[in-house]
Amino acid sequence: MKAILSHTAGPPSTLKLEDIDKPVPGPKDVLVKINIAALNFFDSLIIEDLYQFKPPRPFSPAAEMAGTIESIGAEVSAFKPGDRVCGYNTSGCAREYITIRPAALSHIPEGVSDEQAASIMVTYGTSYHALKDRGDLKPGETLAVLGASGGVGQAAVELGKLMGAKVIACASTDDKLEFCRECGADEVVNYSKEDLKNRLKELTDGKGVDVIYDPVGGPLSESAFRAIGYLGRFLVIGFAIGEIPKIPLNLPLLKSADIRGVFWGAFTAHDKKGNQENISQLLAWLADGTLKPHMDSIFPLAETAAAIEKITARDVKGKVLIQI
Numbered sequence: 500m501k502a503i504l505s506h507t508a509g510p511p512s513t514l515k516l517e518d519i520d521k522p523v524p525g526p527k528d529v530l531v532k533i534n535i536a537a538l539n540f541f542d543s544l545i546i547e548d549l550y551q552f553k554p555p556r557p558f559s560p561a562a563e564m565a566g567t568i569e570s571i572g573a574e575v576s577a578f579k580p581g582d583r584v585c586g587y588n589t590s591g592c593a594r595e596y597i598t599i600r601p602a603a604l605s606h607i608p609e610g611v612s613d614e615q616a617a618s619i620m621v622t623y624g625t626s627y628h629a630l631k632d633r634g635d636l637k638p639g640e641t642l643a644v645l646g647a648s649g650g651v652g653q654a655a656v657e658l659g660k661l662m663g664a665k666v667i668a669c670a671s672t673d674d675k676l677e678f679c680r681e682c683g684a685d686e687v688v689n690y691s692k693e694d695l696k697n698r699l700k701e702l703t704d705g706k707g708v709d710v711i712y713d714p715v716g717g718p719l720s721e722s723a724f725r726a727i728g729y730l731g732r733f734l735v736i737g738f739a740i741g742e743i744p745k746i747p748l749n750l751p752l753l754k755s756a757d758i759r760g761v762f763w764g765a766f767t768a769h770d771k772k773g774n775q776e777n778i779s780q781l782l783a784w785l786a787d788g789t790l791k792p793h794m795d796s797i798f799p800l801a802e803t804a805a806a807i808e809k810i811t812a813r814d815v816k817g818k819v820l821i822q823i
């Protein structure tokens with residue numbers, strides 16, 4: 500079978516397309532023929548050994564996928580050959596087949612495409628967990644989303660609206676902000692041209708933002724935090740800009756505000772039932788058309804390196820997919 504492999508730590512140009520043996524599922528595993536794999540920003544980190552997970556080499560990037568079950572281990576009862584499934588696996592999906600534990604899989608509902616199903620696990624899974632379980636976002640509250648046109652950001656905009664918040668999308672170009680409006684954002688801030696703190700205060704009539712969703716980091720984090728409201732919640736999602744910010748602790752004190760870490764991967768391990776409920780809800784919203792994940796682009800497997808480079812070039816609106 501064909502697989503994209505990382506043999507040494509390095510940029511996307513180090514990835515190789517190779518022929519390797521098709522895996523055989525163990526008694527507790529399932530063999531999935533992958534149709535679509537999806538990339539995330541962290542794929543650019545994991546191949547460089549800069550991510551918290553360091554899979555043994557050689558490994559394939561791409562942490563989520565959709566496909567069809569080809570065979571099952573003797574002890575598997577929840578799935579059968581022919582079932583359409585989507586799943587999350589930290590890495591290993593940029594290849595034709597994967598053996599995976601059934602707990603990492605969900606059935607794809609009728610009417611949902613493989614492209615849609617592969618698009619929601621990490622981005623919508625993270626953003627729903629962040630806003631619901633960590634952010635306690637309530638209807639009528641204000642939500643500011645940084646990096647709002649990116650993978651997790653776009654999902655946060657869409658889910659924030661669905662949860663009844665007034666959503667302020669913040670991004671670096673007018674083109675990206677136009678896209679955020681199409682995804683449902685009520686207000687927009689271009690943080691490459693406007694002062695983030697002042698604009699967020701203006702847009703909340705001086706009251707400050709209730710929940711801030713930050714997957715970008717760097718200097719933007721403190722600017723946004725300075726516009727948080729009384730009892731606000733600041734959700735630490737990631738540091739796409741490449742710099743981990745240091746927030747002066749007088750700022751949360753002055754607003755009685757919380758800084759709340761969000762690590763979806765840990766949530767999937769610590770609260771399997773809670774995560775499964777969240778994913779089932781997201782798949783149901785996909786099936787009835789409530790959620791509409793945006794696909795930025797779809798690359799053939801052989802061009803996985805170019806797909807990851809598009810993400811690091813800050814040139815993505817929504818998801819980047821790999822057609823296996």
Ligand SMILES: NC(=O)c1ccc[n+]([C@@H]2O[C@H](COP(=O)([O-])OP(=O)(O)OC[C@H]3O[C@@H](n4cnc5c(N)ncnc54)[C@H](OP(=O)(O)O)[C@@H]3O)[C@@H](O)[C@H]2O)c1
Binds near residue numbers: 736
């Ligand atoms: N905590 C969790 O559980 C969790 C789960 C998934 C992802 N994450 C993290 O969330 C962050 C975003 O992930 P994503 O998949 O949404 O990424 P993405 O699609 O590439 O979006 C990231 C956004 O960050 C902004 N950005 C600023 N500087 C950037 C740079 N140097 N390179 C790329 N983007 C830059 C871009 O928006 P502008 O150009 O508008 O600034 C971009 O749209 C990553 O740090 C990722 O590791 C965390």
